[in-house]
Amino acid sequence: MLSTALTSQLVNLCAAVLLLLAFAMLAQRRTVALVDLFTAQGVALAISTLVVALNTGHGHMYYSAALTFALKVCALPWILRRLIRRLDVQWEAESRLDITATMIIGLLVVIFAFGLAEPISALATTITRATLGIALAIVLLSFLMMITRRKAISQVIGFLAMENGLFFAASSATYGMPMLIEFGIALDVLVAVFVLGVFFFQIREQFDSLDLHNLESLRDK
Amino acid sequence: MSWSIWGGYSPIDATLVLIGAWLLLGVAGLFAPRNTRFVAHVIFPLGALVGLAMLVNAVVGITAPVETREMLLGLPDLPFHARQDALACVFLALLGGGSFGISLFAAGYFRDGPGAAPGLLGFQYHVFLASMAAVLLADDAYAFMVAWESMALASYFLVVTQHKVPAIQRAGFLYLLIAHIGALAILLSFGILQGGSWHFTFDAMRSASHPAPWASAAFFLALAGFGAKAGLLPLHVWLPEAHPAAPSPVSALLSGVMLKMAVYGTLRVALDLIGEPLWWWGLVTLGLGLGTALFGVVFAAVQTDMKRLLAYSSIENLGIAFSGAGLTLMFRGFGLDTLAAIALLATLYHCLNHACFKSLLFLATGSVLHATGERNLGKLGGLIHHMPWVAGLALIGTLALAGLPPLNGFVSEWLLLQVFLFTASVPQPFIDMFVPLGAALLALITALSAYVMVKFYGVIFLGRPREPALDKARDPGGLERLGLAWFALACVLLGVLPVVVLRFLEIVSAQLLGATLGDRLDSWWLLSPISAERAAYGPIVFLLGLVAVVVVAALVVRRYYHAGVRRGPAWDCGFGRLDSRMQDTAEGFGQPIRRIFAPFFVITRIVPSPSDTSPVYAVQIDDPFWGWLYRPIDRTVQGLAALVSRLQRGRISTYLLYSFLTLIGLLVLVL
Amino acid sequence: MIVAATNQLLELALALLAAPLLLGWVNKCRAWLQNRSAPSIWLPYRNLHKLFHKDAVLADNASLLFRAAPYVVFGSMVVAAAIIPSVGTALPSAYVADAIALVGLFATARVFMSLAAMDIGTAFGTLGARREMMIGFLAEPALLMVIFTASLIASSTSLVAISTAFVTRELAIYPSLAFAAIAFMLVLLAENARIPVDNPATHLELTMIHEAMLLEYSARHLALMEWAAALKLFNYAAIGIALFVPWGIARGDAGYVELLAGAPILALKLLSFGAGLALIETLSAKLRIFRAPEFLATAFLFAVLGMLVHLLLGS
Known part of the structure; x- marks a missing residue:
């Protein structure tokens, strides 16, 4: 059983690390490095869930932490890495990406999220309510990352990072969702990654590249 | 008049007399408009003395109670009102001190040449000074507008001297x-x-x-x-x-x-x-000020004309002053009066600082312009060897403008940053997060201004002369040096004795905001506007420490290590002959800024094709506001004017018809 | 009072003497990591000694500014060393100059160095000056923001007060400091001409920044500049220690014993700092010069983010 003060500090730390990683993703050009960052996010997420579990003693939070670890630290990164290897895009990087501008927009998004969450978290009663703003910021930042990327894999990683943000909001602000929903989401994510993986092969088959701007040629003329 | 030193003396009357003196001097110059010696050696030095008297009178006047006068001038039943409070005194002191140095310099500067006659110039110049003082004294809208417009007109005529x-x-x-x-x-x-x-x-x-x-x-x-x-x-x-x-x-x-x-x-x-004030006025002013400051400094970094560079730098500094004013209003709006007082002091301090270093640098460019006939940075360089006085004094202004301790630019920056650190205590969500970002922006702006100043000083005074004619440049005469030295001295004094100055400025905040810093200004050498634990800065000790270390290091090196110096040619990488065209140009020095802040600029490049026999390279940088705002307005106005001009047929009977129709229309309306 | 004076002198002496040693240590670690035979850790001293005894050669058109700049740069770094608490916090000089003044001091040194580099009017000098100022205008606000994050926590801009507050308060985790620490590390690398941004060991024309500015210096002037560079690295390390790992720094009311105990603790921290720095330098590749603004913009934004996180979490 962890003390409440320490829990709140540890969860805050995890929140900050998650946000840091979300920002690092925004600034990262290389796809392989993105997967590493995503894995690190998974670790931070699992730790924060575990900390909340230790503090509250809710049994399902332990499962949730384990599930997070299995899915987001082991399974998904493994699949993604494999995909990248099979698609032979290890060395590809995003081109034409103004990182500074993206990050400045990211900063504004963070301010927006923090400002928005301030009154909400004042209403919440859980020990870690201040993290709601960070969770929201992570979701928005990941969204921003999906918008700015042109490679299909980066977009999928952005999508997964967004899910991380949502999950973090759920675990820290409301002590997790019912187990059933959590399993459902986990399964969804897994399936989504599989399906998208298949898509990647199809896209590459068609265009010899994973650059999404090729898809623009599919519209009606 | 309960307060007085010498019986009948009262600061406001003295100010009025001094304004009159300036006007008289201006008129006196008109009697011998073409006599350059008379204007330069009598009128301008006397004007400088009046400026000095204005400075002294204003400093004395700050501590005096607020006084008002109703003047005999003005329209019937609409007399001018004058009032001198601490705020007016601070700016009168700035005007007096500034005009003292500038008039001294001008006494040596104006010579025979094309353009307006010197006497006329002297008239416009002194009317300009007097009208600025009148703006500060005005206590009714009518007097204020008259003074404000005379100021604009006088300065307009001065600007178009070379009409x-x-x-x-x-x-x-x-x-x-x-x-x-x-x-x-x-x-x-x-x-x-x-x-x-x-x-x-x-x-x-x-x-x-x-x-x-x-x-x-x-x-x-x-x-x-x-x-x-x-x-x-x-x-x-x-x-x-x-x-x-x-x-x-x-x-x-x-x-x-x-x-x-x-x-x-x-x-x-x-x-x-x-x-x-309402707090959000402050927020808007703050945003506008910081935006202006960033815009100004970024544009200053890419200029190639030394006076344009300084002009953009002025935009930057006024932006900073306005952001300080914004913070004052915001804190005032939130009822945090002590913080508002510190912000107000920082704003006023920045105004004083800017008056010193910017006047110094503009005067220095004047000396360079006279000595070389060049304003283009691409044709200057190496002047430190030929104009050591100007170079030395300008260095002080350069360092001060770059916001380096222990000179004056740093003091106001320090104060403003301290104030920004408090914006987290503002009782308003969103604002408490947004405004600390202002500190980041201010830090960026100050660091950029150091970039600009290194460019300014390095390209003009350091390196090799880019034109052979520069070897003939010489330092200006005594009066001009005196003018430059006055401002350099002010930069140093404002830098090392901030508390002494702040004690005077504090009276302004006491009158306007009802808040003072109280005993936090007790120590004359240590600046700690909030508390000694929170933040303290003792510039005079700081300066002495720095000087002591430098002197000791120099002495030790001289004493224990042999100090022989040989001269030789600079390392040329085995290439052969180094010449002045191999240095960075002003454009080259601004290149990183052009690249990093590309979205700010409208850049036109002329790059020759490979087969061009007489290639020309050029890059021109324009202000995007012309394209965004002014040209559209211009087009709209032109379009409207074209529509209206259709009415103009040039035949008298048509015009009579218009009058007739108007008359009919009016009759219908009225009856 | 006497303790404070001792502390002050001890720190100054330590900074002056240990700075070249730290540089030697970093170089040694780098050589070890890169499988080269390592130079002696005393090499920087010998270098300084050698340079001080040489005849100075000045370019024909060097002005007084060029000759004065090494002393000003060196002096700024020494004064900076005097106001950063490294062994103990009873620093009299720290009361007249807070962290903002410290940043200003670094800026003063930078401006003088750049001006001196432009004085001779060679292509390299101006190139170095321009790049140095480019790095500087991004690194300086980032450093200020790092310091602001810490000073919001300690509600003081004095480095002494900040590190005292961190030591005396009960142990708490400050997530905002994690951001600040990363930003600080990036700034440190850039400001000290370290690898992803500049390479201190090369004279390759197109990539160098710091060395390009010193190209025209020789003998004692060069020695002072090099010593100042070593002091700068030491100062940055000391700032990092005071902000992020202040444990072991003797408190204001400490006696001689704590003060003396502070020195070995500092040595330990510096050793691990040097090894870490060498590791980072070995692991990273040098950036193109136009990626450097991106690198520093990241540092700046991380520092700002740290401040925002502090404002949100209140810790």
Whole structure:
């Protein structure tokens, strides 16, 4: 059983690390490095869930932490890495990406999220309510990352990072969702990654590249 | 008149007398308009003395109680009112001190040459000074507007001294146009502030009640009007045109002194006439100020004309002053009066600082211009060898403007940063997060201004001369050096003795905000505006420490290591002959900024094709506001004018028909 | 009072003497990591000694500014060393100059160095000056923001007060400091001409920044500049220690014993700092010069983010 003060500090730390990683993703050009960052996010997420579990003693939070670890630290990164290897895009990087501008927009998004969450978290009663703003910021930042990327894999990683943000909001602000929903989401994510993986092969088959701007040629003329 | 040193002496009367003295001097010059020696050696030095008296009188006047006068001048039943409080005194001191140095310099500077006669110039110059003082004393809207417009007109004539040059005519026109738009906004603001009483004295405005929407309208009209004078975005376009067009002492006066009148006006309207500002006015002013400052400094970094560079740097500094004013209003709006007081002091301090270093640098460019005939940075260089006095004194101004301790630019930056650190305590969500970002922006702006100043100084004074003619450049005469030295001394003194100055400035915050720093200014050498634990800065000890270490290091090296020095050619990488064209040009030095801040600029490049036999490379950088704002407005106005001009047929009977139709129309309406 | 004076002198002496040693240690670690035979850790001293005894050669058109700049740069770094608490916090000089003044001092040194580099009028000098100022205008606000994050927590801008507050308060985790620490590390690398941004060991024309500025210096002037560079690295390390790992720094009311105990603790921290720095330098590749603004913009934004996180979490 962890003390409440320490829990709140540890969860805050995890929140900050998650946000840091979300920002690092925004600034990262290389796809392989993105997967590493995503894995690190998974670790931070699992730790924060575990900390909340230790503090509250809710049994399902332990499962949730384990599930997070299995899915987001082991399974998904493994699949993604494999995909990248099979698609032979290890060395590809995003081109034409103004990182500074993206990050400045990211900063504004963070301010927006923090400002928005301030009154909400004042209403919440859980020990870690201040993290709601960070969770929201992570979701928005990941969204921003999906918008700015042109490679299909980066977009999928952005999508997964967004899910991380949502999950973090759920675990820290409301002590997790019912187990059933959590399993459902986990399964969804897994399936989504599989399906998208298949898509990647199809896209590459068609265009010899994973650059999404090729898809623009599919519209009606 | 309970307070007096010598019986009948009262500061406000003395100020009025000094204004009269300036006017008289100006008129005296008109009697011998072509006699350069008389104007330069009698009129300007006397004007400088009047400036010095103005400075002393204003410093004494700060501690005096507020006094008012009703003057015999003015229209019947509409006399001018004058009032001298601490705020006016601070700016009078700035005007006096600034005009002292600039007039001294001008005494040596103006020579025979093309353009207006020296006597006429002296007249315009002294009317300009007198009208600025009148702006500060004015206590009713009528006197204020008369003084404000005389200031604009006098400075317009000074700007177009070389009125035969088309570019200068254009610059003058632009200046006059924007000055009038600004004056119109100020007039409207006063119109709202009288609050239905139809009394246009400032006293009536202070006592009138201002409902929030009207007060906001008045404030923003005033901000627009004064912002046009200060070069706030987007009304800044006249500044980089007018400053380089004017003779250097006039540029110094415009930039160092006149722009501060805009800060004065804003503070006067917001804190005195309206009295209770709303916090979001402060936020808007702050954002506008920081945006202007960033814009100014980024553009300064890519300029190739030394006076344009300084003009953009003035935009930057006024932006900083306005952001300080914004913080003052915001804290005042939230009822945090002590913080508002510190922000106000920082703003005033920055105004004083800018007057010193910017006047110094504009005067230095004047000396360079006289010695070399060049304003283009691409044709200067190496002047430290030929003009050691100017180079040495300009170095002080350069370091001060770059915001380096222990000179004066750092003090106001330090104060502002301290204030920004408190914005986290503002009781408003979103704002408490957004505003600390201002500190980040301010830090970026200051660091960029160091970049600009290294470019300015390095390209003009250091390196090799880029033109052979530069070898003939020489230092200016004694009066000009004296003028430069006066400002350099002020930069150092304002830098190392901030508390002494702040004790005077504090009286302003006591009068306007009812808040002082109290015992936090007790120690004369240690600046700690909040508390000694929180933040302290003792510049004089700091300076002595730095000097001591440097001297000891030099002595030790000299004593224990043998100090032989040989001279030899610079390392040329085995290439052969180094020449001055291998140094960075001004364009080259600005290149990283051009690249990093590319979205700020409209860049036109001329790059020759590979087969070009006489290749020309050029890059031109334009202000995007012309394309965004001014050209569309211009087109619209032109279009409307073209429509209206269709009415003009050139036949008298047509015009008679218009009159006839108008008459009919009016009769129908009235009857 | 006497303790404070001792502390002050001890710190100054330590900074002056240990700075070249730290540089030697970093170089040694780098050589070890890169499988080279390592130079002696005393090499920087010998270098300084050698340079001080040489005849100075000045370019024909060097002005007084060029000759004065090494002393000003060196002096700024020494004064900076005097106001950063490294062994103890009883620093009299820290009361007249807070962290903002410290940043200003670094800026002073930078400006003088750049001006001196432009004085001779060679292509390299101006190139170095321009790049140095480019790095500087991004690194300086980032450093300020790092310091602001810490000073919001300690509600003081004095480095002494900040590190005292961190030591005396009960142990708490400050997530905002994690951001600040990363930003600080990036700034440190850039400001000290370390690898992803500049390479201290090369004179390859197109990539160098710091060395390009010193190209025209020789003998004692060069020695002072090099010593100042070593002091700068030491100062940055000391700032990092004071902000992020202040444990072991003797408190204001400490006696001689704590003060003396502070020195070995500092040595330990510096050793691990040097090894870490060498590791980072070995692991990273040098950036193109136009990626450097991106690198520093990241540092700046991380520092700002740290401040925002502090404002949100209140810790």
